[in-house]
Amino acid sequence: MTGGPAEPVLSVEGLEVHYRVRVPGQRGKVTARAVDGVDLVVHAGETLALVGESGSGKTSIANAVMRLIEPAAGRIVFDGIDLVPLRGRALRKMRPHFQMIFQDPFESLDPRRTVLDTVMEPLVINGIGESADDRRKLALVALARAGLTPPERMGARFTHQLSGGQRQRVAIAAAMILEPALVVADEPVSMLDVSLRAGILTVMADMRDRLGVAYLFITHDLSLAWMFADRIAVVYLGRVVEEGTSADLIDSPAHPYTRALVSVIPVPETSRDAQRTVLSGETPNPSAIPSGCRFHTRCPLYRELGEPARCREVDPMLAEVHSVVGGHRAACHFIDQQGVS
Numbered sequence: 095m096t097g098g099p100a101e102p103v104l105s106v107e108g109l110e111v112h113y114r115v116r117v118p119g120q121r122g123k124v125t126a127r128a129v130d131g132v133d134l135v136v137h138a139g140e141t142l143a144l145v146g147e148s149g150s151g152k153t154s155i156a157n158a159v160m161r162l163i164e165p166a167a168g169r170i171v172f173d174g175i176d177l178v179p180l181r182g183r184a185l186r187k188m189r190p191h192f193q194m195i196f197q198d199p200f201e202s203l204d205p206r207r208t209v210l211d212t213v214m215e216p217l218v219i220n221g222i223g224e225s226a227d228d229r230r231k232l233a234l235v236a237l238a239r240a241g242l243t244p245p246e247r248m249g250a251r252f253t254h255q256l257s258g259g260q261r262q263r264v265a266i267a268a269a270m271i272l273e274p275a276l277v278v279a280d281e282p283v284s285m286l287d288v289s290l291r292a293g294i295l296t297v298m299a300d301m302r303d304r305l306g307v308a309y310l311f312i313t314h315d316l317s318l319a320w321m322f323a324d325r326i327a328v329v330y331l332g333r334v335v336e337e338g339t340s341a342d343l344i345d346s347p348a349h350p351y352t353r354a355l356v357s358v359i360p361v362p363e364t365s366r367d368a369q370r371t372v373l374s375g376e377t378p379n380p381s382a383i384p385s386g387c388r389f390h391t392r393c394p395l396y397r398e399l400g401e402p403a404r405c406r407e408v409d410p411m412l413a414e415v416h417s418v419v420g421g422h423r424a425a426c427h428f429i430d431q432q433g434v435s
């Protein structure tokens with residue numbers, strides 16, 4: 095499906111997602127800029143984690159990439175084709191190549207269907223397989239790959255008879271059966287018991303190695319992103335404020351927001367200093383994005399520097415941070431004043 099290892103499988107350019115919302119104390123509805131100019135690139139076989147707090151816009155990015163919601167602006171280029179103008183049949187033709195795993199395995203599967211029917215459904219919809227027997231064989235392979243063994247016995251069960259972890263494995267098998275180039279995984283383990291999470295991530299990593307699938311991995315958990323992703327993009331109030339390889343971003347976070355997130359990762363062996371930074375206040379409402387740097391209302395560095403006017407007046411763009419491997423960028427006017435090596 096992809097043109098080669100250097101070709102991005104997904105390229106998002108200037109993405110914006112707006113919602114019309116009611117705000118207490120105001121008449122009528124106002125525009126909330128949930129995603130406010132996001133660029134992303136995911137290469138074949140690569141995992142890019144989108145990390146941010148609740149309300150950062152990361153799920154809106156995921157839903158826009160999947161074409162489940164309409165962007166207000168921007169391009170979503172998948173394997174060289176912009177998905178945004180596609181409608182109807184043209185979009186349906188592309189769908190087998192990009193699939194989604196949802197957060198809630200209890201809601202995303204129909205409890206009245208058997209596991210086998212659930213996993214075979216994408217084949218039926220896309221007319222893949224010469225016969226029902228062909229599709230059954232493919233579904234059994236997909237179940238075995240997802241760790242649902244023995245697949246014949248698991249396939250005969252109804253999804254409501256399964257545990258949360260087993261349901262998420264069914265969702266993974268159904269997402270992978272068409273061997274997509276890209277899977278968008280929206281908090282795929284956050285609703286599962288901690289003891290089940292590693293098993294699901296191992297299955298997903300195995301699919302990546304075996305099938306070369308790329309992941310856009312949405313999570314609020316920076317330590318999970320660090321473990322699972324090749325690269326991380328940190329999202330704050332609808333914008334990517336820092337991106338880089340997972341190692342670079344965790345070892346040398348450049349943006350004050352990332353530094354605060356890294357400082358509370360409960361792992362002692364990182365090279366960061368041990369001081370925790372607890373951010374004050376809540377993420378502002380996307381219907382009232384602060385002027386200049388959108389993080390200035392919570393930024394510890396802004397306060398340390400004596401509240402420079404530039405932070406309130408000029409919106410910082412992503413700029414290259416010096417790093418060993420390159421591709422490390424952050425959106426802060428004062429990157430150099432944080433001792434980034």
Ligand code: SF4
Binds near residue numbers: 393405426429
């Ligand atoms: S530009 Fe100013 S407010 Fe924004 S992150 Fe940098 S120091 Fe903080």
